[in-house]
Amino acid sequence: VSTPTFTSAAETIRKKRDGERLSDAEIRAFISAYSDDALPDYQAAALLMAVYFRGLDAAELATWTDAMLRSGTVLDLADIPGFKVDKHSTGGVGDKVSLILAPLVAEAGVAVPMISGRGLGHTGGTLDKLESIPGFRTDLSLSRFRDLLLEHRFALIGQTAEIAPADKRLYALRDVTGTVESIPLIASSIMSKKLAEGIDGLVLDVKTGSGAFMSRIEDARALAETMVGIGRAAGKQVVALITDMGEPLGRMVGNALEVAESCDTLRGDGPDDLRTLTVALGAEMLVMAGAAADVAEAEARLGAILNSGAAFARFERLVEAQGGDPRALGDTSLLPQAPAIETVRATRDGVVEDFDCAEVGRAAVVLGAGRATKEDVVDPAVGIEVCVRRGDAVQVGDALFHVHYRERARADVAAARLAAAVEIGDEARRATPLVLERIG
Amino acid sequence: VSTPTFTSAAETIRKKRDGERLSDAEIRAFISAYSDDALPDYQAAALLMAVYFRGLDAAELATWTDAMLRSGTVLDLADIPGFKVDKHSTGGVGDKVSLILAPLVAEAGVAVPMISGRGLGHTGGTLDKLESIPGFRTDLSLSRFRDLLLEHRFALIGQTAEIAPADKRLYALRDVTGTVESIPLIASSIMSKKLAEGIDGLVLDVKTGSGAFMSRIEDARALAETMVGIGRAAGKQVVALITDMGEPLGRMVGNALEVAESCDTLRGDGPDDLRTLTVALGAEMLVMAGAAADVAEAEARLGAILNSGAAFARFERLVEAQGGDPRALGDTSLLPQAPAIETVRATRDGVVEDFDCAEVGRAAVVLGAGRATKEDVVDPAVGIEVCVRRGDAVQVGDALFHVHYRERARADVAAARLAAAVEIGDEARRATPLVLERIG
Numbered sequence: 112v113s114t115p116t117f118t119s120a121a122e123t124i125r126k127k128r129d130g131e132r133l134s135d136a137e138i139r140a141f142i143s144a145y146s147d148d149a150l151p152d153y154q155a156a157a158l159l160m161a162v163y164f165r166g167l168d169a170a171e172l173a174t175w176t177d178a179m180l181r182s183g184t185v186l187d188l189a190d191i192p193g194f195k196v197d198k199h200s201t202g203g204v205g206d207k208v209s210l211i212l213a214p215l216v217a218e219a220g221v222a223v224p225m226i227s228g229r230g231l232g233h234t235g236g237t238l239d240k241l242e243s244i245p246g247f248r249t250d251l252s253l254s255r256f257r258d259l260l261l262e263h264r265f266a267l268i269g270q271t272a273e274i275a276p277a278d279k280r281l282y283a284l285r286d287v288t289g290t291v292e293s294i295p296l297i298a299s300s301i302m303s304k305k306l307a308e309g310i311d312g313l314v315l316d317v318k319t320g321s322g323a324f325m326s327r328i329e330d331a332r333a334l335a336e337t338m339v340g341i342g343r344a345a346g347k348q349v350v351a352l353i354t355d356m357g358e359p360l361g362r363m364v365g366n367a368l369e370v371a372e373s374c375d376t377l378r379g380d381g382p383d384d385l386r387t388l389t390v391a392l393g394a395e396m397l398v399m400a401g402a403a404a405d406v407a408e409a410e411a412r413l414g415a416i417l418n419s420g421a422a423f424a425r426f427e428r429l430v431e432a433q434g435g436d437p438r439a440l441g442d443t444s445l446l447p448q449a450p451a452i453e454t455v456r457a458t459r460d461g462v463v464e465d466f467d468c469a470e471v472g473r474a475a476v477v478l479g480a481g482r483a484t485k486e487d488v489v490d491p492a493v494g495i496e497v498c499v500r501r502g503d504a505v506q507v508g509d510a511l512f513h514v515h516y517r518e519r520a521r522a523d524v525a526a527a528r529l530a531a532a533v534e535i536g537d538e539a540r541r542a543t544p545l546v547l548e549r550i551g
Numbered sequence: 552v553s554t555p556t557f558t559s560a561a562e563t564i565r566k567k568r569d570g571e572r573l574s575d576a577e578i579r580a581f582i583s584a585y586s587d588d589a590l591p592d593y594q595a596a597a598l599l600m601a602v603y604f605r606g607l608d609a610a611e612l613a614t615w616t617d618a619m620l621r622s623g624t625v626l627d628l629a630d631i632p633g634f635k636v637d638k639h640s641t642g643g644v645g646d647k648v649s650l651i652l653a654p655l656v657a658e659a660g661v662a663v664p665m666i667s668g669r670g671l672g673h674t675g676g677t678l679d680k681l682e683s684i685p686g687f688r689t690d691l692s693l694s695r696f697r698d699l700l701l702e703h704r705f706a707l708i709g710q711t712a713e714i715a716p717a718d719k720r721l722y723a724l725r726d727v728t729g730t731v732e733s734i735p736l737i738a739s740s741i742m743s744k745k746l747a748e749g750i751d752g753l754v755l756d757v758k759t760g761s762g763a764f765m766s767r768i769e770d771a772r773a774l775a776e777t778m779v780g781i782g783r784a785a786g787k788q789v790v791a792l793i794t795d796m797g798e799p800l801g802r803m804v805g806n807a808l809e810v811a812e813s814c815d816t817l818r819g820d821g822p823d824d825l826r827t828l829t830v831a832l833g834a835e836m837l838v839m840a841g842a843a844a845d846v847a848e849a850e851a852r853l854g855a856i857l858n859s860g861a862a863f864a865r866f867e868r869l870v871e872a873q874g875g876d877p878r879a880l881g882d883t884s885l886l887p888q889a890p891a892i893e894t895v896r897a898t899r900d901g902v903v904e905d906f907d908c909a910e911v912g913r914a915a916v917v918l919g920a921g922r923a924t925k926e927d928v929v930d931p932a933v934g935i936e937v938c939v940r941r942g943d944a945v946q947v948g949d950a951l952f953h954v955h956y957r958e959r960a961r962a963d964v965a966a967a968r969l970a971a972a973v974e975i976g977d978e979a980r981r982a983t984p985l986v987l988e989r990i991g
Contacts, residue, residue, distance in 0.1 A: 121727050
């Protein structure tokens with residue numbers, strides 16, 4: 112690169128380092144030069160670290176996010192009728208909400224153009240779960256995505272290379288430069304991808320607790336407020352629910368296991384917490400879209416749809432349209448199955464006081480259900496069934512977890528970690544509500 | 552590089568980012584991987600920025616500096632008899648002390664293995680000044696350096712590629728990543744080069760005021776204390792004088808002009824401030840080397856040597872040994888001369904209250920006497936003669952500066968900047984002592 116570019120990039124870094132506000136022009140020049148390979152990684156890394164320490168204010172964040180989303184294609188979904196709304200979760204353990212929510216909200220009449228990601232670290236990813244359905248394809252073109260939306264009012268695809276490529280490059284750089292854990296950088300990364308989807312509204316599920324990236328509620332709240340602010344600045348409707356991730360969501364952790372549990376829930380069954388959270392998020396989407404007068408009305412409608420089986424039927428049709436075998440949704444023996452199951456049992460009488468929920472996620476990664484690094488291949492069959500919830504009384508020998516495994520050695524490691532990830536004591540702690548706060 | 556290296560580098564960055572102490576092993580792994588091209592610039596840039604914000608403690612600094620100096624050759628000067636001592640200045644305007652000090656202290660019996668740098672920005676560099684002597688070579692091998700030290704008890708060369716190459720690379724990276732202005736990074740950069748010289752002691756001239764990099768005395772003091780601490784941890788004797796750089800040192804700013812002024816001073820003439828500072832620094836070197844009982848005795852001896860002309864004669868012999876024309880030291884018409892001189896005059900009656908001393912340095916850069924970027928070529932002939940000092944009474948029309956120039960257009964810019972760089976008011980400010988503090 113030429114000297115002037117170098118000089119102004121170094122000047123931009125120094126300004127941020129010294130806590131000064133970056134101008135729109137400086138931010139756009141920086142992001143666009145980085146996208147165009149005209150800015151070396153080391154200057155981007157230095158700026159990211161300066162941002163880690165100094166933050167970005169609301170105006171900087173709006174520009175930063177806009178510059179990232181404009182580094183690629185911004186979907187125009189004007190030809191899809193009505194209000195378009197997506198949901199994004201900051202990631203959890205057993206969080207299969209998207210699989211249920213998208214067909215449910217679509218069935219209620221609101222379009223859900225859902226673009227999902229893969230699991231990384233202790234959290235699972237919607238794409239990995241969907242791909243455990245035999246034949247299901249998530250790597251569809253944006254034009255096929257549009258066709259599916261027109262026909263099914265929802266679709267479930269992965270992020271294409273056209274969406275916010277600057278974010279993809281910056282994320283890879285953050286991953287190796289100790290700059291992942293920055294609220295403005297996390298918020299702008301998420302929002303740049305979501306705002307590129309051509310949506311009118313977005314409901315955010317910001318997780319907190321031992322299984323979340325933001326274990327402290329203060330951080331979750333700051334992240335939620337930051338994302339809501341970015342969305343508002345971009346003219347979108349955005350609401351965030353801060354929800355508890357102190358224990359796994361539902362009973363199942365692992366890809367095919369979570370698909371099966373999602374299908375149960377889509378048919379009106381399934382664990383209470385999973386159904387409750389899905390309906391709470393869906394109600395926000397309906398109200399935002401003007402499809403319900405208030406949250407109570409929306410929740411009642413969504414509950415009725417789940418009980419009717421109509422959401423399940425809608426999901427079956429989409430799965431078939433995306434190449435998947437819909438029979439696997441009704442007959443879980445057609446989903447990948449782990450060859451063996453080991454049970455982790457209680458070694459004392461007592462009450463389940465708490466989980467190290469991230470450790471449950473890491474045990475699933477050990478089994479092969481998730482990725483320690485981006486290059487890891489996921490085993491759709493393996494996973495963990497969580498048999499107890501906080502507050503449950505247990506006796507010596509009661510099952511705490513069923514470990515669905517392929518390799519004995521991995522199962523042993525996972526079982527040991529699971530045994531240590533549940534805290535059994537003498538009395539139950541105060542129950543944590545599932546939805547802790549609403550921001551927006 | 553392999554994934555494990557990446558992972559541990561990212562972990563090192565995160566630790567420093569979070570304010571944790573880095574271990575010896577982590578620091579050495581980082582510096583050595585960077586030297587060996589096994590660590591990408593972007594990870595080094597991120598760590599540098601984290602160090603900018605979090606600092607390095609004394610133990611980290613000792614290791615960091617040691618790792619940098621061990622990235623290259625560490626001179627062994629055991630065959631040079633006696634105590635070896637060098638002086639380092641953090642850079643100023645008109646600072647030609649090294650040219651006088653090295654032969655002066657050598658004449659007093661103490662070996663001075665001086666390895667100097669070039670000017671950058673508003674400050675001049677000893678190498679550029681020396682190279683204005685026709686024929687003078689500073690790019691000597693370390694073996695030739697050793698021979699000169701044995702014969703002349705001093706020598707004046709530039710940093711070779713073998714000295715602290717990790718520092719050279721890191722400095723280039725800092726320059727483009729906004730991480731220059733960090734006291735621990737500045738201190739370790741200076742000290743790694745100086746400690747690689749095989750010296751027993753070091754006297755630091757840490758400048759403060761409007762012409763210094765550390766304009767605030769608090770910063771200068773912190774830098775001085777940090778460098779003294781590093782030197783002590785390496786088992787060396789180190790003393791720092793914090794000295795005023797609020798106005799140019801001596802009357803001359805510009806390479807050949809400063810050589811001529813240095814020669815005057817070596818013969819017992821020259822401006823008071825230049826002689827005073829040189830003797831003060833030299834006295835510290837003599838006391839440190841055990842060549843004088845105390846500073847007062849040392850100063851008396853050094854003053855007598857200057858007055859005797861013996862230091863000048865020693866300088867002449869070394870100049871000849873390093874390829875320079877010693878006649879140019881006695882007959883300044885043999886030094887490069889600018890073709891024209893313009894005078895900047897006072898536009899009001901009053902007293903010289905203050906200088907923007909860095910601006911005087913920048914005016915010299917405009918003329919071609921210094922470098923705005925490392926690639927610039929220095930013109931040895933051009934420069935500035937400073938006709939007034941703080942506290943001087945002036946009348947309209949009095950000369951403030953003589954601008955020795957080659958190009959009219961540059962002279963006009965320089966003259967305008969010089970006129971604005973001197974503050975003439977109604978009453979003199981309180982005089983600033985030349986040596987403000989002694990640390991060590």
